[in-house]
Amino acid sequence: FKECLRMQPENIQVYLQVAKIMLENIYDLPSLFETLPSSARDAAPTTASNMIQHEQRPPFLDLVDEAISYCERAREIRQPSHPRALLLLAVAYSFKARQTSIHTDRQALFQAAINELREAIRLDPYDSIAYFHLAHNLAFLNDVREAISAIETSLRLQPDDKYSLHLYTILLTSNKQMIQAYTQIYKATNEFPDISLLLTKAAVEDQLYGSEQSILTCKEALIVWKNDFEPVMNKQSSS
Numbered sequence: 271f272k273e274c275l276r277m278q279p280e281n282i283q284v285y286l287q288v289a290k291i292m293l294e295n296i297y298d299l300p301s302l303f304e305t306l307p308s309s310a311r312d313a314a315p316t317t318a319s320n321m322i323q324h325e326q327r328p329p330f331l332d333l334v335d336e337a338i339s340y341c342e343r344a345r346e347i348r349q350p351s352h353p354r355a356l357l358l359l360a361v362a363y364s365f366k367a368r369q370t371s372i373h374t375d376r377q378a379l380f381q382a383a384i385n386e387l388r389e390a391i392r393l394d395p396y397d398s399i400a401y402f403h404l405a406h407n408l409a410f411l412n413d414v415r416e417a418i419s420a421i422e423t424s425l426r427l428q429p430d431d432k433y434s435l436h437l438y439t440i441l442l443t444s445n446k447q448m449i450q451a452y453t454q455i456y457k458a459t460n461e462f463p464d465i466s467l468l469l470t471k472a473a474v475e476d477q478l479y480g481s482e483q484s485i486l487t488c489k490e491a492l493i494v495w496k497n498d499f500e501p502v503m504n505k506q507s508s509s
Contacts, residue, residue: 282352285344289337289358293365296330331369338362356390357400359383364407383407398427402434409441417441432462439470448478465491465498 274284341359345351360383367379387404391397401424408417421438428434435458442451455471458464468491476484 282344282347282355285340285347286352286355286358289340289344289362292333292337292340293358293362296333296365331366334362334366334369338366350393351389353390353394353397353400356386356393357397357403360386360390360400360403360407364403364410367410377411380407380410384411396427398424398431398434401427402431402437405434405437405441409437409444414441414445418445430461432458432464432467436467436470439474443474443477448474452478463490463494465494468494 274281338359341355341362344355345359348355363379363383363386367376367383370376370379384404384407387400387407390400391404394400401420405417405420405424408414408420418438418441421434421441424434425431425438435454439451439455439458442448442454452471452474455467455474459467459471468487472484472487472491475487
């Protein structure tokens with residue numbers, strides 16, 4: 271790809287493809303142009319117990335910085351900017367923010383991601399993925415009201431996206447809208463028997479209906495886990 275860049279230095283698609291491959295290598299996801307799930311590990315604030323791991327710069331952040339530079343170059347080449355360049359740049363900013371221990375730097379990176387996403391949405395107001403990432407980053411800045419508005423727009427554009435349904439549920443619970451949260455997570459788990467969705471459903475049920483219903487859902491999650499991972503574990507043990 272770097273040879274392609276040398277031969278086609280004004281082709282923004284090459285810049286975006288290089289950045290996309292770098293970030294996918296870090297995220298280990300099928301596509302960064304699909305909706306990204308959040309994880310508890312990603313969302314966890316930096317505390318005294320995990321500060322040590324942030325004292326030294328993780329090597330993969332060099333790849334993130336390189337991906338950012340390619341996205342920024344793509345943004346400069348084409349004016350007005352390509353919405354996907356802005357989206358990918360925002361994803362990179364957000365990922366870097368989640369690995370940054372200094373609070374002011376984290377906040378600045380999340381805000382930078384939000385700014386890029388708002389511009390991407392201005393250029394392409396029908397991109398549900400951009401709205402999802404906007405909601406995700408607003409949530410990191412504790413702007414729950416705006417995050418809910420963004421995720422609702424994302425779901426209007428793509429009603430059956432499981433990651434958007436999951437994020438919407440979490441935002442509603444943080445806003446103490448438990449009945450509405452249960453409606454969303456119930457819909458999501460009916461369509462997608464996913465472990466993380468089922469565990470979120472169990473947490474909401476514990477608040478609404480008590481531990482008995484929550485335990486039933488946890489058992490369902492264990493069955494899904496067994497079906498998904500037991501064959502893999504058996505294969506590894508036999509090899």
